[in-house]
Amino acid sequence: MYPFDFFKELSKNNNREWFADHKPQYEEIRRWWLAGIEQVHAMVIEAWPEVKHSNFHTFRIYRDTRFSLDKTPFKTHIGSTLAPPTARDVHSAGVYLEAGMPTSDTGVFVGIWAPESNVLKKLRRAIVDNIEEWEEIVKHPDLLKYYPDWFGERLKTAPKGWPKDHPQIEYLRLKHLGRFSLMSPEMFASEQWMEEMAKRIIAAVPLLRFLDYSVNEDI
Secondary structure (H helix, E strand, C coil): CCCHHHHHHHHHCCCHHHHHHHHHHHHHHHHHHHHHHHHHHHHHCCCCHHHCCCCCEECCCECCCCCCCCCCCECCEEEEEECCCCCCCCCCCEEEEEEECCHHHCEEEEEECCCCHHHHHHHHHHHHHCHHHHHHHHCCHHHHHHCCCECCCECCCCCCCCCCCCCCHHHHCECCEEEEEECCHHHHHCCCHHHHHHHHHHHCHHHHHHHHHHHHCCC
């Protein structure tokens, strides 16, 4: 199974008529994807036992266009999330896996995307208060091998309440506490793509643990 040809054609023919004619192809891709990420889940449990009783959530292909200027009805990728179960906060650190178009978005995202203001404040304080542990995690060769830099927008200056010359300003300016590991479409032509995804997730487990503990810690 190689999903990129389908999603490339869908991006050119993003309408309900075309999709209706090719829906069996998409259903085959979805079955392939679900079987693959189930194997990924099994591979990461030993290193990340917190997700043993969690399941991947796979998003529907149908876009919600109610509040969007883009009225194309379908996503041109398939994506799934996995995070530890928690009753305390919806901002648990987790992973997001995606394959499709554009190929620049295909890969593994780890961390917390767009945390609310109060959660971001907790994370900033946790990083500063535990900077040695934090830097040991984010500068570890296993993480940097797959995740070279932080992903997403950053503040142009220091957040409110922090000096512009703070020694940890590079972390304080982050709007998203996450990293992205790109996977090429060619990787999915191999039956080993599940192992590649699992390796990336396992490399990020210390980061995920730090973030999740910091979000749920009482301060």
